[in-house]
Amino acid sequence: MEAFREILWNVPGGPWAIYPVALVVALILLYAGFVRFLDVWRRGKPEDRFHPFWSRIGNFIKLGVVEGLIHRKFLRELYPGIAHLLIFWGCIILLLGAGIDFVGHYWFHSWVHGTPFLIYSLINDIGGILVFIGAIIFIIRRYAQKPGAFQERLDRSNDDLIAVSLILAVVITGFFVEALRIAAVEPGTEAAWSLWSPFGLVISKSFIGLSSGTNLVLHQALWFLHLILAAGAVVYISLFYNKLTHIIVSPANVFLRSREPKGALQPINLEEAETFGVGKIEDFTWKQLLDLDACTRCGRCQEICPAYLSGQPLSPKKLIQSLKEHLLEQSEYPFKIKVPKTSLLIPEADPPRSLIGEVIPEDAIWSCCTCLACQEACPVYVEHINKIIDMRRSLILEQAKVPELAEPILTSIEARGHVVIGTTHTRTDWEEGLEVKHLSENSQVDLVWWLGCQASLEDRSVKIAQAFAKILKAANVNFATLGTEETCCGDPARRMGNEYLFQMQATKNIELLKNYGVNKIVTTCPHCFNTIKNEYPQFGGEFEVIHHSQLISQLMKEGRLKLTSRLNQGITYHDPCYLGRHNDIYDPPRQVLAAIAKGDLVEMERNHWNSFCCGGGGGRFWVEEKQGKRISDVRIEDVIRTNAEIVATACPYCMQMLEDSIKSKNAEESLKNLDIAELVAEAIE
Ligand code: SF4
Ligand code: SF4
Structure with a gap:
């Protein structure tokens, strides 16, 4: 008999078990994107970041290979880089697997038969284990390593714990669903093919001895739990703009990145501008505000910043996070989560705070030597320097404030x-x-x-x-x-x-x-x-x-x-x-x-x-x-x-x-x- 697996095996209602959940998730995704666009990003001033469109597409594909598939910037730091690479590739494999299941169910039924099915099973299993290993490495790094300067960079938060727990829960329930299916099938039919799902097969050994009825019920229950967790992860990512939201926002940020020479600051139209530089959060452009959501708090910029490393009052990561916190403070968006308390915000100043002075101290603004190290290190192409210079422009041109020695x-x-x-x-x-x-x-x-x-x-x-x-x-x-x-x-x-x-x-x-x-x-x-x-x-x-x-x-x-x-x-x-x-x-x-x-x-x-x-x-x-x-x-x-x-x-x-x-x-x-x-x-x- 040819190797195959019945898609949505033992799921009551088949695809109709998925449709309502998928619809709810899609609506939440649309709602979150729309409200975020209207309430947060649209607050910024206009800026053209779509032209030249086709060249941007080409560049995005190129960068997708270099920064996404190969992880060039991430792998500059081997340990966290490898963890991210494992999770990234594991998720890509699992998503492709789900896509093949979807297409195979409706149109190309022969896809999931014979040798291609066996290879597909093995690759899918490997995808799951890559995500599992990557998530464990992150947990060890974040929660088990000794405190020190390194921890300052990581600034652990509940958000991080929820993110990694969700990833693990989805992958582990996926393995258990697979294991229960393997344990339930008749010996001598699909069981022989189960060797191609090695991790599921190993877990399935723990279900030997369960009655067939119990096995089927347990499989159904875990399948639904797996579905709810996966859907919940998408809702959590889209609605709460947490650390995992970078899965959506960071690629957009890379696509919209500056196409100007790296060393060029953008001019102000001195004849038409009503204000000079950025004195309040709405003075930033929409792309500068999008940057704030794209930041994953990875700390790579901080770890390389000469001002931060020599003890000056500036951290590029904290600067971005402080701006984000301030932006959210002013927003009506109902699903806000707090960023960790490691920002540059002056704690005793209660909202509403002034952008320059209370959110970003003047010292921090003047501490930057525009060396570009932060931007070169940032894996999601956040642009720090233009924000700092825009605030300096406001200080000098609007408030006539210049450091004493520079005047x-x-x-x-x-x-x-x-x-x-x-x-x-x-x-x-x-x-x-x-x-x-x-x-x-x-x-x-x-x-x-x-x-x-x-x-x-x-x-x-x-x-x-x-x-x-x-x-x-x-x-x-x-x-x-x-x-x-x-x-x-x-x-x-x-x-x-x-x-x-x-x-x-x-x-x-x-x-x-x-x-x-x-x-x-x-x-x-x-x-x-x-x-x-x-x-x-x-x-x-x-x-x-x-x-x-x-x-x-x-x-x-x-x-x-x-x-x-x-x-x-x-x-x-x-x-x-x-x-x-x-x-x-x-x-x-x-x-x-x-x-x-x-x-x-x-x-x-x-x-x-x-x-x-x-x-x-x-x-x-x-x-x-x-x-x-x-x-x-x-x-x-x-x-x-x-x-x-x-x-x-x-x-x-x-x-x-x-x-x-x-x-x-x-x-x-x-x-x-x-x-x-x-x-x-x-x-x-
Ligand atoms: S450009 Fe400024 S913020 Fe960025 S690394 Fe250099 S000194 Fe730090
Ligand atoms: S700005 Fe970039 S490098 Fe810095 S913490 Fe955010 S994502 Fe990481």
Whole structure:
């Protein structure tokens, strides 16, 4: 006899036992989605996150494979990553199995017969056991591991316990239903095929000896319990917007993720905007509010955040959860559950609370160095930085509140066009003896070099400019600078929230560059690089922009730079956030260093996308760290652990931050901090 299983065996009414439950669940799902849409997400301001639609679909499928099927981001942390992968794949298998049952019952009856049936049975059993093992790993990790810093990340809540209990209950009742069916069938018929349902078969041994009548009744009762639990799980997920809701919201969040360059902040239309930035929860866009529901509280962003890890008053996870709690506080949605009490909310402030100050403390808003580590780590593509910058915009443009130390910088950009307060240099002093051309004298050049404020005006950083000029000359590059016409690109103003000042700088610079007919720009600063490349196009400034590390690497490959000596010291490389995470430029600086060093480059434990910020981005370069450790001190400890004698950088801000920490650690004798341009200039002399 051919192997098969009667679908809905021993279920009174057959599919009619499922229809009413399915109808109720579908209605609840629709209700929850609709009310949530009207009452919560629609509170936000409009934002177009659907275009380009077909390209989004293609990208979503690609990401579905990389982040969903392969779990790229989850598996960066092996233990929880594997647990999630097991549950994910197990659920996919079980859902596909249910789908095959459904289709096989109504249309393709032959599907669940013979060998395909046996394989299907085995795969279904494996699906169930994967979910079971994954859920057990989660329970051990969450409830049995020793307390410590790790627990702070997990912030256990009843919600988590209910979620994992529901998953386990559905899977276990599923196995018992299968086991009772196996125990009930006549020996010699289906029993032989039961070997293909090994886990159900093992459990079925415990029912040997039950009378056939008892077995059938028990099977029916458990089948209904299994159905109610599965339906209850869907209702719980959809209605209560708990941790498991990410099954629905997170894929939507991935589909709607920003398609702009990672390093670009979105502009404010200064002429039409009624308010600037976000001062209350409704000022966020609907997509920013959707982000709050998509967050699963996994803590990956918090665990990688340099501000949090160095003891500053900011945790990206808590920031998102506090915003979510505040949003729900204001919502009429009847099925709210409380998020765990680990948020940034100021506890003594009773609702209604002000968004800035009581929900998100100002200190937290100013503690972010916009390093992007949180967003790179987040498996569901929550966007933290735009929310933080939007709140800074409100503080600066609506409330005129700027951190004390940062205020002179904004004034200096406005008044003098640069950020180097107290400098005695002019924009061209560094050129002495180097015969550098300016565009005002000759605009027939292949390349325009944008120096940035630090490299042209700050004592230590001008050495980077001098070194890079030597390299360009050695390689016979036809280049010019803007000389005294160059002004701040506007990055510090934009990251501090002064969008007005940024747009003023951007439009002025774009006009200047366009007047000279500039096409290609090289920068010595990753912040200028990111701003001109990714943000100037928002104002009509389309230029080809490369970073000096890319150009040096290219010149070396073309054989235009001849090395006369090679570095004999141990060397490590610090990835600047605005070059690495913001623009995915990781290899060119390493290729340059590999070419000039005799030995291998020693990587720090945290490198590439996982690199630890120097603490100088997002305007933090000028803001004093009042709490915890200095972020750059933490990074220098990373450097010292490599035993390298040189830490190479490719950003003048990183250089100054790290150099200060080398001094504060009294490590000047054993550790030097040099830009890759300085190292190459030395090697070609
Ligand atoms: S951008 Fe960096 S500093 Fe800011 S919250 Fe994210 S990880 Fe923390
Ligand atoms: S924002 Fe992303 S990384 Fe952070 S806790 Fe939420 S889901 Fe996890």
